[in-house]
Amino acid sequence: MKQRKQNEFKNGKDKAKVQKLKSKLEEETLRRIAEAAAAEESSDDSTFVSVSEDDDDESLSEDGSSISESGSEQSKLSNDEDVDQASESDNPSSGSDDDDDHQSGDSVRDRDDNDNYHGEDKHGESDDSREVVEESDSSEDEVAPRNTIGDVPLEWYKDEEHIGYDLAGKKIKKKERQSKLDSFLASVDDSKNWRKIIDEYNDEEVELTKEETKLVRRLLKGKAPHADFDPHAPYIDWFDWDGAKHPLSNAPEPKRRFIPSKWESKKVLRLVRAIREGRIKLDDKPNEKARLYDLWHDSSSSGRQGLAYIPAPRRKVGGHEESYRPSAEYIPTQEEINSYQLLFEEDRPKVIPKEYTSLRSVPAYSKAVQEMFDRCLDLYLCPRVRKNRINIDPESLKPKLPSRKDLKPYPTTCYLEYKGHTGPVMTISTEPTGQWIASGSKDGTVRIWEVETGRCLRVWDLGESIDEVAWNPLPELPIFAVAAGHDVFILNTGCGNNEEDKKIEELLHVEPQKAMDDSDTTASIVNWGQDDKHGGIRLKHFKQKLVKKLEAGVREISSIAIHPGGDNVIVGSRDGKLCWFDMDLSSRPYRVLRCHPKDITRVACHRSYPLFASCSDDSTAYIFHGMVYSDLNQNPLIVPLEILRGHSTTDGRGVLDCKFHPRQPWLFTAGADSLIKLYCH
């Protein structure tokens, strides 16, 4: 039994070996073997014909073995055997075993083998048996290849003197190769030399055994590699037919199967009759769809009944800090943890990294219930209306505005301050040439300033909070009007020369009126009076008269400025909106600019530059480019240019008034912080 097993092993091993040979040995070597075999076969055919006739399978192997021992070198062969024997006797302990096996193996074989070749077989067997002993049970039956270069083409190491490295890291040297002449001579000298093959891969010389040559030969002939395998074994019918009583029926088809059914035709007749009589109505409409649905259908694509599914927000993938045992650099110090308390709840880190010795000791997530509750709350409170978002590039919605640089000049920087007032400056007015400005303050004073230097030229104390100051637009008459309390003062600025002063004096001198006239003339609505103290006129009880009604879409209008062209009006409102009315276009605002967070206190238009400004209680002033084209088809161009800051808020009020310089692109702003500032380009 053991022998059989060994044989099987050997068979498998042979196959493997063949595979290896196939792959490893050079084609040339094979050819050499074939040639040699063929040559010797042909040469020795006559001698061995009779012997090889009876068994085809065996004949080849016998041929092979006969080849090896054919020729004249009988003595040499015996020498070889001697050597083998000697080598076996070299290790006596194993040698006996070998011999035992060997003998028994032979005994089995001897059934088929000819006695003639017994000796030869014994020799071959001895080789085999040695290999059998050597081979292990593991699938890696081979001795590890000497070569360690791995599965790479050998050409790569063609020029190297080593083939890979051994475990110690030393180079495995190539063996010296026999020169061709030497090998030729050796083949001449040694008849067995043809069996020697150089294994290029392992760089060693392999001598093929007889079995192997047999194998090769069988393979070349296209037969099964091992002689033991019988491809033409007789067929064994495993099915037991003895108990089969009923074979398949062979009866012909009955007639009734070919005759139309009488009952069916009756039924059809009945239906036809019923249809003709109208008892059955054929409905064109297909039946209502069964209320069945695919349970496993992908529900997300189709419209769902009930609440819309809202996926939970995607969480960030946890990093090192969320590990149960993060590196030391992720663990915050106590100071840092304390500092988290100072942060807003939203800003605090979600997870404070903490080290646990093992995953086992990590406690349950403390906020699990809280978060689940929050999520439920979110789902409960979130609106279920699906809003289809439109994908629009927000940049494309922005109006195409010209660059600020191209719209220069406009005021940008504050260079001058006019200091002197002690209360919030309520109002300013510029002289038409731009040399002076007048300002009125809550402290009851009116001041005239030199624009260029910021010098206060003159001060009038009117005692009442000044609401409005307006310079006479006519440069010949340097007078200005002041509204304080319920009165209007018209004052001489003193900026004119003697002649002008005289003219102004004449102009401002009025006869004191006794009583109010009740007639409908314009004079009737004002009460003129000489104001001796300040040298001007006092107008009393100014009655308002509605001239025109304007429709504005804002809550409370605080100021109006009229574009010098006359067709456009700017309206500033208390809710921080700035409306640009184009009178030609419509009565509704052409543009509403929402720029100030607080009340707009004043809007102003430049006389010559395409600029307008608004100032607000948020202590800023905005400068806009407002170009009105003479072409009626072209709408006015409005570009926000600059935010002017600098004033400070006092008592909730910021910038109270702004006026443009009449000739320069400069803006004066009057602040509640009792300053007047000049912003220049």
Add this chain to the structure above:
Amino acid sequence: MDIDGNDGASEEPSRQVQVRFVTKLKLQYKAQPASIAIPANATRFRLSNIVNNLIQKGNEDWEPEPFDFLIDGELVRMSLEEFLLAKGISIEKVLEIEYIKAVAPRKEEEPSLHDDWVSAVDGSNDGKAELVVLSYRYILTGCYDSFGRIWRAVGTCTHVLEGHSGPVTSVCICSPKGESVMDQTVATASKDRTVRLWKFDAEESLNQPKKIRAFKILRGHNAAVQSIGSEPSGAMVCSGSWDCTINLWDASASDNEGDIVSVKKRKKGGEHQEPQSEGEALSTFVGHTQCVSSVVWPERGTIYSASWDHSIRRWDVATGKDSQSIFCGKVVNCLDIGGESSALIAAGCSDPILRIWDPRKPGTLSPIYQFSSHNSWISSIKWHNKSWFHLVSASYDGKVMLWDLRTAWPLAVIDTHTEKVLCADWWKNDSVVSGGADSNLCISSGISVQ
């Protein structure tokens, strides 16, 4: 060669530059012309030390003095290495460094207090006979209290010019050069729309300031006169005004034109007063569309004017036409002509940038220099009389700065003023006088412009 004694020990091994120091200064400033190796990271201070050491070798009793250094006509304002790197100058060659005296005020005089803002100052009475007139040099100031004042020295006011009814906006000294100090003529412009001419004796030594009245009142402007300038010979003055015109006036005291009409009025007053004559404008230049903020009359045939209409114009006196205009896009506040062959225009606009144009340059009308160290409007600019490179500028940020065209950084910043500086001028070629909104006239002296 270890010239730099005290630095030699601590000198770290850095790159060396071969330099030779040259100068155009007087003989006593000359150092030996041999080329020496100095560390490349030397700054101005260290270079100055080296030069002082070099001079001390030749001259034992040498007082160390700060120097400024020029390489290829550019002032060194950083370390030598950086400078050479920035300018792309090779350090392989022997570098020739010219040294000049550092231009910075050595001394700040006590400010002379006025009653009101000092709006104008002029210290340009550099007579020909320097040695004689030196002690009689004076400063003319205009003030917002409508008086002009003559200052002999620091804190000594000799004359008060009385008569204006509005703040004085501009003053100028129009004595012809070389004229005796006895008979000095000055002109003042005021917001009361008049220009007044005054005569006084600069030689008088007085304990009390002497009040003098104008000998000539020039009326003709319809608005405040903003600026005044005199012809180099002193025979005429021109004035720019808020009425957008420039008027030319005769500044001579000759009464033969017969304008004694007004005199009798004055004589009605109790005390005897000098006769005052009134003058009419000789001619009027119309062209500016806004206030003429500054006029300069550097040579007989041409007047330069700056205006709030963003232009600087050159007027031909003979024809009254503007022959050239420069537009700068901003309100021009002040103007001066000087520099290289008295042809460069320096102007301060309604921004903190000092601009210098070269009108001789054909084609472009962009400034050739722009200095922007000020923080606010520049109120006054004056070229140095002798130097081509030096400028003084005053600004509303309260600073007076000295400039050299050869560097973009100011040479010196004088911030003795606590308020806006309204005017500044050179005085005696080595001092800067400036007046401002703190009512002070500050004098910074000891500025050695060669």
